[in-house]
Amino acid sequence: MSRVRRHHGAIWWVGALGAAVAAAWWLFAGSGTAWYWRAGPALIWLVLLAAAGGAAITAARRSDRHDALGRAVMASSPDAIVVVDEHGAVVELNPAAERMFGRSRDAVVGRALGDGMLPGDAVWAQEGRQEVTARRADGEAFPVEVSAAPVVGLAERLQVLHVRDLGERRRSDRAASDLAAIVQSSDDAIVSLSPEGLIESWNPGAERLYGHTAAEAIGRQISIVEPRGRPGETPAMLALVRRGQAVEGLETLRVRRDGSEVHVSLSVSPIVDAAGEVIGIAEIGRDITARKQVDRRVAYLAYHDDLTGLPNRLMFAEHLDLALARAQRHGREVAVLYVDLDDFKHVNDTYGHGAGDQLLRQVARRLERATRATDLVARHGGDEFLVLAADLPADGSPGAREISGTIADHIAHALSVPATIDGATIAAGGSVGIAVYPEDAGSRDELLRRADAAMYRSKEVARRSPGAAAGPGRAQVPLTARMQLALERGEFVLHYQPILRLEDMRMVGVEALIRWNHPDDGLLAPAAFIPVAERTNLITAISEWVLDEVCRVARPWVTGEMGIQAAVNMPIARWSRDAADRLLRTIRAGGLEPGQIVVEVSESSAMVEPDRTQAILHDLHRNGVKLAIDDFGTGHSSLSRLTEMPVSTLKIDRAFVRDIPASTHANAIATTIIQLARNIGADALAEGIETPEQCEFLKREGCTLGQGFLFSPAVPADEVEPLFERFAREPATR
Ligand code: C2E
Ligand code: MG
């Protein structure tokens, strides 16, 4: 523009100079006429000149304003504007054009437009719109639309070019049409909604998934696909999205037009405008019925052997765990039978893997037939199978070992019959090993190991005496003998679980709980060995060790500043009368008062011979020992018996505490025991408190004491004092 202004200025100056020269010439150089006659016209010339100059200055000022305006318009225009002269040289360009071409004004002004910016035939010379390819400084080509218009009223021929980048618009047009195509062809149901949940768009995927056509759905509420059973889910979700939050992968049910239900995974997100306002809701629904089926199949495969269809070792392990827990609680026995085919490798090598697989399938069916309906047959892997015989009587006739021996005989017999596979007769044959809980082993892994070892021994026997029928093997060293050894080697340890007063959450006692630090199996829980010990006199030796240990270790806690009580579990069912005397002697010998020790007696053991135990308990009570009835609620004590017992604590069994507060049954039992304790002047102690809700409920009902993982599990002796201090310091946090 400045060049245009310079152009005006030049015209004016040339004009003014010409007029002044003419006036001077008139005045001084003219001839003939006297100067004063010439002065008149000269004056007129000068007046004219001044008037012309004034007009020119005004025009120049106005043109300056126009220039400034023009510059401002150009600078603020989002479109690129380039002014070129008639040769196509750039006279001016605006910042948008600088950005578009990637060149600075200084580098471009004076340079031909055709020189690397707008190649092609003189676009600047042609009026109207044209689409051409432009180029940036870095050589990148891009489509533009150029509209050229001449600047009128100038001597010079200037053209103003508006240049629009078409790539930008094409890209956004393209993105929009791509998106539409994706939405149209997507298998997912893609739906847009108003913030209130009115359907605004409905793609073919939604038509297929929900059965409503777009015409039927648009304008209706999204609740048309909400199943009846779940009112409120959609409104809650929409409310969330209206607040700007997204819902990802929500697995739920939707209902089709025909009323059938479909499992879907929903992702719902807000559609926001430039100001961040939620103006709509996008919902993508995916049919996950197939995946649900796959999940079920995967779950099946996780627990079954594909080849034989039998449960696999994982399922076997879970069933065995359950069987052991039941056996422990109800005093039953459990047998594990380990079955291994003889010479299976030879079958595979001779007849091929296909025949091997068929043999395994046949063996699976034979095992199922040879065992009882209640036994679990599983494939352990390869040619090894497992049988679980649970809930065997502890001292019935026939006993557990006899029953499992019979099952083993049936299995051996079933396998001794040759199998016919693809016309060939294959002698299957197999060896069986047995391990019985609790006699041979107390834990799942040990039972399996022992059954396996027994199976190998029976194979050995068969090998050394060919022709001998495969028979069940025996575990070698009985568990009781190994426990005796453990006692001698000092493999037992005591852990201590804090007991808290619920009123102020202070630690007022500990319960000593035994563990076996087994050299092979690590730390074993009492369930793995105490029930077996309790069947023999070994429990007496173990109990003596426990009491000695508690008196030794707990003395500083009990007699010192902590001043807490220590509880020990005592299996009173096997006690002789002098056991009570021994207990009192041990307590005193350890430097303790009898009142500092609580003896826990399980409800069922106390009721085995109620008369005898009652005498012992009264004896202990007279001497100041406190008594707690353990696992209360699981035995069958008669209330009259109970009220006669000198009990200071009733321990509510974990089984009831576990189901509090969800089970009204458990709640009622706990409340009743608490009431009962209050009536006989005893404390109620809830075992196994795991959640704050359980704790709250029990406290509210008047339970005075509690122990459980919510506060702490049983810990080694050296952690007891720090725990006590923690509870003293921050009682309110628990
Ligand atoms: P118990 O006397 O009823 O002991 C409480 C059991 O509950 C302990 O199991 C303890 O670890 C567990 N327990 C505590 N709080 C929770 C909880 O919040 N959740 C769960 N799930 N469990 C919790 P542990 O140590 O395995 O002892 C089991 C049983 O073995 C004892 O039941 C007791 O009958 C017996 N026992 C333990 N130590 C000895 C002992 O030294 N001598 C004798 N004769 N029996 C013992
Ligand atoms: Mg106990």
Ligand code: MG
């Ligand atoms: Mg208990």
